[in-house]
Structures are given as structure tokens and as C-alpha cells.
Amino acid sequence: MKTVVRIFLLGVLLLAVPAFAEDATPQVVIDKFAYAPTALTVAAGTKVTWVNKDDTPHTVVENNKKFRSAALDTGDSYSYTFTEPGTYHYFCTFHPKMVGTVTVTAKN
Amino acid sequence: MTDTLKDFSIDRRSALKCMAWAGTGVLWTLVGGVPRAFALDDAGAAAAMASGSSAFHFVQISDSHIGFNKLANPDTAKTLTQAVEKIKAMAVQPSLILHTGDITHLSKPEQFDTAAQILGGFSMPVHYVPGEHDTQDEGEGKLFLERYGKGTKGTGWYSFDDHGVHFVALINVLGFKPGSMTSLGADQLKWLADDLSAVSSSTPVVVFAHIPLWTIAESWGWGTEDAAQAMALLKRFGSVTVLNGHVHQVFQKVEGNISFYTARATAYPQPAPGTAPEPGPLTVPADQLGDYLGVRSIDTVTGTSKLSITDSKLSDKV
Numbered sequence: 162m163k164t165v166v167r168i169f170l171l172g173v174l175l176l177a178v179p180a181f182a183e184d185a186t187p188q189v190v191i192d193k194f195a196y197a198p199t200a201l202t203v204a205a206g207t208k209v210t211w212v213n214k215d216d217t218p219h220t221v222v223e224n225n226k227k228f229r230s231a232a233l234d235t236g237d238s239y240s241y242t243f244t245e246p247g248t249y250h251y252f253c254t255f256h257p258k259m260v261g262t263v264t265v266t267a268k269n
Numbered sequence: 270m271t272d273t274l275k276d277f278s279i280d281r282r283s284a285l286k287c288m289a290w291a292g293t294g295v296l297w298t299l300v301g302g303v304p305r306a307f308a309l310d311d312a313g314a315a316a317a318m319a320s321g322s323s324a325f326h327f328v329q330i331s332d333s334h335i336g337f338n339k340l341a342n343p344d345t346a347k348t349l350t351q352a353v354e355k356i357k358a359m360a361v362q363p364s365l366i367l368h369t370g371d372i373t374h375l376s377k378p379e380q381f382d383t384a385a386q387i388l389g390g391f392s393m394p395v396h397y398v399p400g401e402h403d404t405q406d407e408g409e410g411k412l413f414l415e416r417y418g419k420g421t422k423g424t425g426w427y428s429f430d431d432h433g434v435h436f437v438a439l440i441n442v443l444g445f446k447p448g449s450m451t452s453l454g455a456d457q458l459k460w461l462a463d464d465l466s467a468v469s470s471s472t473p474v475v476v477f478a479h480i481p482l483w484t485i486a487e488s489w490g491w492g493t494e495d496a497a498q499a500m501a502l503l504k505r506f507g508s509v510t511v512l513n514g515h516v517h518q519v520f521q522k523v524e525g526n527i528s529f530y531t532a533r534a535t536a537y538p539q540p541a542p543g544t545a546p547e548p549g550p551l552t553v554p555a556d557q558l559g560d561y562l563g564v565r566s567i568d569t570v571t572g573t574s575k576l577s578i579t580d581s582k583l584s585d586k587v
Contacts, residue, residue: 194547216339217549218375220405224447232375232405235339252447255401258490260447 186210186240189261191219191233191253196261205268208242219259224250325432326568328356328363329477331514332534334402335384336374341537341550342558345374349387351583352535352564356391361568365393365431369514369532370400370442370479372413377406381416399425400479400515401442401451410443426457428464435468437461439478441493450487451480452494462502473508475567481513483522483529486542491516503527510567510578516548518561519580530578533563559584 186208190197192215203209211221213233221230221239227249230239243249243265253259333349334342342348356363368388373380381403388395397417404410414425421427421438428437439461444452453461468474476482482499484492493499503509509527517534518541538551538561545551553561562583 194549215549216341218402218405231407232402234375250447252445254405254445256490257445257447257449257451258488 188212189221190214191221191259194219194256194259196221196259199260200262200264202264202266203243205244205246205265206242207265208240209263210238210240212236212238218255220254221251221261222254224252324361324568325434326361326363326566327365327367327431328359329367329369329512329532329565329567330356330535331369331479331532332371332400332517332536333368333384333387334371334374334534334536335387336377336380337536337550339550341552345536346383346387348558348562348583349384349535351559352562353387353390355564355581355583359566363393363566366391366395367436367477367512368395368397369477369512370398371402371514371534371536372397372400374402374536375405376403376412378412381412385416396429396436396438396477398438398440398477398479399442401445404442422460423456426460433472435465435472435474437464437474437476439476439482439499441478441480441482441496444494450484450490450492450494453496453499458495458498458502461499465502465506468506470505471507473510474503474506475510475512476503477512479513480515481520481529481531482511483524485516485520485531486548489542489548491542491548500524500527512565512567528578530565532565533561533580533582535562535564535583538562557584 187201187203187210189201189209189211191211191213194215196211201209211230211233213219213235216235218232218234220232221228223229228241232255233239243263246265246267249263249265251261251263330352334345335349337345356366372384399410399413403413406412410424414421418425423440424443425440426438428435430436439453440457441451441453444454446452480493481491482493482496486492504525507526511527511529513529513531514534516531517537517539518531519533520531522529538553539548540551560582563581566579566581568577
């Protein structure tokens with residue numbers, strides 16, 4: 162009986178993991194006037210999502226405006242797909258002391 | 270209850286030194302940094318001024334954040350309306366109104382529309398500068414400028430004269446650089462130098478901008494990186510009043526002839542630096558919100574040589 166359950170669970174995991182990996186986009190949470198994580202590393206082609214959990218609006222703006230969100234109110238999110246490897250510095254145009262980095266590595 | 274923050278007096282010699290320009294039958298004098306008009310008689314002597322007849326009175330409102338609807342104030346349109354009603358009920362109607370930015374919360378067209386409806390009923394001119402909440406549209410301030418930018422220079426700065434006072438509107442919400450406080454920028458400072466070069470040192474100057482032009486809390490971005498360069502240009506004037514918003518509470522500082530004031534919001538309070546880990550809306554008991562919001566009057570005190578700044582709370586009885 163135990164073995165059956167184990168095999169069943171393994172099957173669930175095997176099925177679940179690829180599906181999870183496809184859906185998951187790395188998330189940066191904006192909370193208490195900070196991006197968390199502040200530095201994120203992803204492979205080229207990855208979509209990154211920022212979610213604002215503060216009761217103050219924030220933005221996500223690349224230093225050279227390669228990408229730029231609208232004002233994100235509480236609960237709003239913004240996504241950007243990084244296609245080119247490199248280091249992307251971004252900040253909040255409401256609170257320029259808030260800064261973050263996304264490092265994009267070459268596709269595996 | 271109102272709290273008069275600071276009275277400025279000026280001694281007789283300074284007042285005489287500041288005596289300004291005799292025009293066609295009117296003599297303007299500066300009393301306490303505010304000019305007063307005297308009719309000239311045929312011999313060119315100044316006639317006695319009718320008591321209170323030339324008192325100049327204007328109002329500052331700030332940070333209405335139309336569109337904000339969180340716990341700290343679920344109805345910012347209502348509190349802005351209360352501020353407008355308070356101004357309309359003033360015994361002496363102001364000659365003009367300054368709005369020192371953050372008219373809207375998220376730079377959305379419908380938020381600008383609502384603000385314009387509430388602020389549209391004044392008979393006197395309302396002069397605006399944007400806050401950083403007004404310049405987050407795709408055009409980075411285009412919506413604000415379409416509505417309020419007529420006749421402005423650069424990213425929206427301008428100056429004008431009223432009752433002998435030189436007013437300067439500065440923009441410090443578009444010079445954001447990552448990791449630092451905001452700035453005015455070289456172009457605007459150059460314009461300011463040019464603009465002021467045509468103004469005599471005895472002319473009172475009122476400078477208004479959204480973010481404080483002195484550093485209140487560097488880590489919160491409550492300051493302007495290159496404000497000192499603007500102040501260097503203003504140093505030679507006998508009376509300079511700097512009016513800002515952004516911090517949603519009253520702070521003041523005097524440096525030589527330059528007096529700095531930040532104003533209460535009409536939307537919601539924010540914590541004082543050092544009392545909270547970060548800025549942002551401060552929720553107070555709903556029945557006390559009016560104690561934290563307000564409008565500011567700037568006027569002459571009739572019969573004395575004083576310019577007085579009075580901050581009143583929305584909860585004050587008129």
C-alpha cells in the first residue's frame with residue numbers, strides 16, 4: 162500500500178514539476194519601499210513579474226528606459242520578458258532611492 | 270485653532286531701502302517683504318494708504334492625490350472639496366491660489382478631470398506645479414502639461430508677477446536619477462538665473478515647487494539635490510519665501526532672507542522622519558483626519574509691517 166502511495170506521489174510530482182516550471186515567472190515583490198529580491202538572475206527569455214504590495218504606488222523603470230512600467234497601485238503588477246543577456250538596473254520614478262538589478266544570462 | 274508660524278518684521282531703514290518704484294501715480298513700497306501701494310498726490314508725495322486696501326492675500330494648497338482611496342483617506346475628492354469650501358469661506362478672498370503638486374495619485378486622465386471639477390470653481394487664478402504623482406503617464410508629464418502647461422518653459426517651469434511679488438514655479442519631479450534625490454537640472458537653473466536677472470533685489474520673491482527645496486530627509490528623498498544652486502541665485506533678494514508640498518506636514522526653516530515652508534496635504538498625512546521606517550500614507554482615526562489636513566494663507570497683517578503665514582487645519586471652524 163505504502164509503495165503504491167509513493168509511486169502515486171512520484172507520478173504527481175513528475176507531472177507537476179514541468180507544468181510548474183512553465184508557469185512560474187520569477188517574481189519581485191515591492192514591499193516597504195524596496196524590491197525583493199533586489200538582485201535577480203534569470204536566463205534569457207525569462208519573463209519577470211513585479212508586484213506592488215505597498216499602499217503607495219511605485220514604478221519599475223530601467224535606468225535608460227529600456228523598459229518602463231506605469232504607476233503600479235497596490236496589488237498591480239508589471240511583467241517584462243528579458244531576451245538579451247546583460248545587466249539591467251532599474252529604479253522607482255516615485256522614489257528614486259529604490260533600486261534593483263536583473264542579470265540576464267545566455268539561454269542554456 | 271490656527272497656528273501662526275512666523276512673523277517677519279523689517280526695520281524702518283530696510284523698509285525705506287526697499288522702497289521701490291514710483292510709477293504713474295502709484296508708489297509701491299515694501300512693507301515686511303510685501304509691497305503696498307500708495308496713491309501719489311499732485312506734488313508727488315505719497316498719500317495716506319487706506320487701511321487694508323492693498324493687503325495682498327494668497328493661499329497654498331497641496332497634495333490632493335485624487336484617486337487615492339486607501340484606509341488613510343478613502344475619499345480624497347471629499348477632503349479636497351472641503352479645502353475648497355474653506356477657501357471660499359475666507360473673509361478676505363485670496364488674490365490667487367498656488368497648488369504645489371500631486372493633484373492626482375496616479376496621473377490618470379479621469380483623476381485630472383475630477384481635480385479640475387473640484388478646483389474649477391474659483392474666481393481667482395490657480396497656479397499649478399506638478400508632483401511626481403502627476404508625471405507618471407506614458408508621456409512623463411504630458412497630461413499635466415496639456416492641462417496646465419500653457420505658456421510654461423522647459424518641462425513646465427514659469428514665473429509671473431502679482432501685486433508686485435515675483436512668483437517662480439519650479440519643476441523638481443522630472444529630474445529623478447536612480448539612487449539619489451531629485452534635481453532641478455542645469456537647464457532650469459540657467460532659466461532661473463536669466464529670469465531673476467530682470468528682477469530687482471527689493472522685489473519679494475515667492476518660489477514654489479513640489480518637493481522641498483531643502484533637505485528634510487535624504488533617505489526618503491525629501492529634498493532636492495541641486496537646490497543650493499537655486500538658493501545662491503535667490504540670496505540677493507530681501508525677501509524670499511519658498512513653498513513646497515510632498516511631505517504632507519508643516520516644516521519650516523529660515524536661512525538668511527530665505528524662509529522655507531512645507532504644507533499639509535488635503536489628502537492624507539505622512540509620518541515625520543525618524544518616526545517610521547519609510548514614508549507613505551499614515552492612517553489616523555477617521556474622526557481626526559481633518560486635524561492632519563489643511564490649507565495655508567499667506568498675507569499681510571493690516572496696519573503692521575508683517576507678512577504672516579497661517580496654516581489652518583481642515584477641522585478648524587472657519
